[in-house]
Amino acid sequence: MRLLVTGGAGYVGSVVAAQLVAADHEVIVLDDLSTGHADAVPDGATFVEASIEDAGQALDGVDAVLHFAAKSLVGESVEKPGRYWANNLGGTLALLEAMHERGVRKIVFSSTAATYGEPESSPIPESAPTRPTNPYGASKLAVDTALTAFAGLRGLGAVSLRYFNVAGAYGRYRERHTVETHLIPNVLKVATGERESVSVFGTDYPTPDGTCVRDYIHVADLATAHLLALGACREGEHQIFNLGNGTGFSVREVIEVCRAVTGHEIPAVVGPRRAGDPAVLVASSERIQRELGWKPERTELRDIVADAWEALSGI
Ligand code: UDP
Numbered sequence: 001m002r003l004l005v006t007g008g009a010g011y012v013g014s015v016v017a018a019q020l021v022a023a024d025h026e027v028i029v030l031d032d033l034s035t036g037h038a039d040a041v042p043d044g045a046t047f048v049e050a051s052i053e054d055a056g057q058a059l060d061g062v063d064a065v066l067h068f069a070a071k072s073l074v075g076e077s078v079e080k081p082g083r084y085w086a087n088n089l090g091g092t093l094a095l096l097e098a099m100h101e102r103g104v105r106k107i108v109f110s111s112t113a114a115t116y117g118e119p120e121s122s123p124i125p126e127s128a129p130t131r132p133t134n135p136y137g138a139s140k141l142a143v144d145t146a147l148t149a150f151a152g153l154r155g156l157g158a159v160s161l162r163y164f165n166v167a168g169a170y171g172r173y174r175e176r177h178t179v180e181t182h183l184i185p186n187v188l189k190v191a192t193g194e195r196e197s198v199s200v201f202g203t204d205y206p207t208p209d210g211t212c213v214r215d216y217i218h219v220a221d222l223a224t225a226h227l228l229a230l231g232a233c234r235e236g237e238h239q240i241f242n243l244g245n246g247t248g249f250s251v252r253e254v255i256e257v258c259r260a261v262t263g264h265e266i267p268a269v270v271g272p273r274r275a276g277d278p279a280v281l282v283a284s285s286e287r288i289q290r291e292l293g294w295k296p297e298r299t300e301l302r303d304i305v306a307d308a309w310e311a312l313s314g315i
Helices: 011-022 074-079 081-101 135-154 183-192 219-232 251-262 286-292 301-313
Strands: 002-006 026-031 046-049 064-067 106-112 157-163 165-167 198-201 216-218 238-243 268-271
Touching: 002 011, 011 026, 011 064, 011 219, 064 081, 064 219, 074 081, 074 135, 081 106, 081 135, 106 135, 106 219, 135 157, 135 238, 157 219, 165 219, 165 301, 183 198, 183 251, 183 301, 198 251, 216 219, 216 301, 219 238, 219 286, 238 286, 251 301
Parallel strands: 002 026, 002 064, 026 046, 064 106, 106 157, 157 238, 165 216, 198 268
Antiparallel strands: none
């Protein structure tokens, strides 16, 4: 298939683009490089440097879109909500209009666990209430709502994948944010010497060790789900699937695993809670396993961290 991958110079987008190229698809990466890296575009893909509002010609002859391009920092979204609504919702609506004009009728969308907000129970199924607690989650949920409407009104075939905590690396493709807010890369930066210590944001949560629990999914397993989702796009339907490992690890457990993998003592400093962090976020990925036959292969946190460490440190 001829596929447009928006945000294909970013972390998850570049891994999916690489897997699509390896599966012999014709891949066009569209990315404005606002947070992505040109050298992350996989060999064999065509690169178009443009924003999603200007997808225009890049959509000619395309069979489906995999849409990753977005602003994705929770904290920034609270400080600059307009930017998140404009980019994530406004940009996606422009992309959907351009797709409609050119007769492109399939889309796989990067949604997020942040659409659920503070969960009532764990693990979280797709039927859980969606009550996002920040503009990032709200803007992604708004796109999911638009996709449902466009499927009903225009016959669009859409699949939203709601990611939990993506981690690890796939060959040379790794997480590289200018402002790093995520736990695993921040912990590993202590081991490389880029940071002196890692902050633990809160130790008074109602969890076994008092720190937040998250569901870490390997980026390669996450990417595989996109290829399955592409095959499952059915015109007139919007399907939503959660993607996680189904197992939770606390911040302290993550730091311990990073110590074991790197052999570095990794000093940790306890700090206050970070605003908007739910205590526990663990996915039920039962639906995608049952309906699309997805199965995560790299489920051990140690293996996920080891891949991230290998890509970061060049070991
Ligand atoms: N966290 C932390 N120190 C950091 C970064 C994150 O203690 O330097 C915590 C954060 O409060 C959350 C968990 O680690 O409970 C995962 O955070 P991350 O930003 O990686 O992902 P999120 O779950 O927010 O999407």
